[in-house]
Amino acid sequence: MAKKDYxxxxxxxxxxxxxxxxxKSLIHCATRLRFRLNDQSKANKEVLEDLPMVLTAVSAxxxxQVVIGDExxxxxxxxxxxxxxxxTDSKAAAGQEEKTEEAKSENWFERFVAVISGIFTPFISVLAGVGVLKGVAILISTFHWLPANSPIxxxxxxLASGVFTLLPIxxxxxxxxxxxxxxxIAVALAAAMIYPLTDAQIPEVAHLWGYAVDFKTYGGAVIPTILAIWLEVISSAGLRSGFRQSCSWFSFLF
Structure with missing residues (x-):
């Protein structure tokens, strides 16, 4: 079969x-070409969307982003x-420019979408694959095609549930x-969130200073994991700044 010419x-x-x-640069994810353009007004959305294989074109x-699909x-x-x-250069440039563009952007929703997209894009194909397996497992269970204790x-x-349970990793x-x-450090935080699911002796809920702390609700958790790592970044920056200041005072005194 002749190779398709693109x-x-x-x-x-x-x-x-x-x-x-x-x-400026070009990278891709599972379904999209992601361009960094000098002037987005020069892009012709209507013509792009009329091209074969192009599903849509969006700015975000x-x-x-030119959405192609599987190809x-x-x-x-x-x-x-x-x-x-x-x-290599395109990816490096895109990484540097992404921070600049996000810093300039006043649209918090676009910045939020960009962060979520950047987090999920690297393993979106894995989620798609296990999602199909999970669907098959649900069909087998719902229609009793196989007994619940069937090895298959x-x-x-x-295979399907493992990824979703360990999604925080x-x-x-x-x-x-x-x-x-x-x-x-980020993986250590995620592992701590998941670990209670593996230990039957850890209670579902414990009380700390009058507040209920849920220990076994973070399997597959998305937002709590992202928030935990974001807080770690902020706290680490503060601690490093405080440590440097302490060291400077110590050097001044001695």
Whole structure:
């Protein structure tokens, strides 16, 4: 079977985002080409959306995103090969520019969406895969296609449920990268949130200073994990600043 040629589509996409000179950098996720453009007003949304394989084009989080779908990788490679972009340089530039664009943006919702997208994009294909398995497990259970103790059902359900239960670990890794903090500290926080699920002796709820603390509600937790890592970033910055100030006073005295 002849290899599919994406060169014409690559040319048309680049032409309708304002041309090569208008492109600062280009990366991709599971379904989208993510352009950093010098001037987004030069992008022709209507023409882009009429191109074959292009589902839609949107501006979000300082990026101009062209949604391709499953064939995004070969389209991305065709663009990179034809226009001489360096994948490494593009990603590095995109990472630096992302912080600048987010800092300039006054739209808090776009910034929030950009953060969530940046956290989930690296493992979105994993979630899609286990989501399919989870759907199969639910169908088997609902329609009693297999007994509950069937090894096949147990394997499918375990493969699907494992990722969702340990989702805070995945989030911790990508959130640490997004917030520019230590991955291992982030994973340690996520592991502490999940650990009570593995120990039957830990109670469901404990009371601390009159407040109820839920110990076994963080399996698969998304927002609590992100907040925990964000708070770790803030507290670490404060502690480092205080430590440096203490050291400077100590040096001054001695």
């Amino acid at each position: 060169s014409q589509l690559a040319d048309e996409i680049v032409a309708n985002v304002g041309g090569k000179e208008n492109v 989080g300082g990026q101009y 995004v990788v070969p389209v991305y490679e065709a663009i990179m090969n034809r226009y001489g972009f360096s994948a 059902y147990l394997i499918i359900n375990t 995945f989030i911790a890794i990508t959130a640490a990268d997004k917030f520019n903090t230590n991955r291992y």
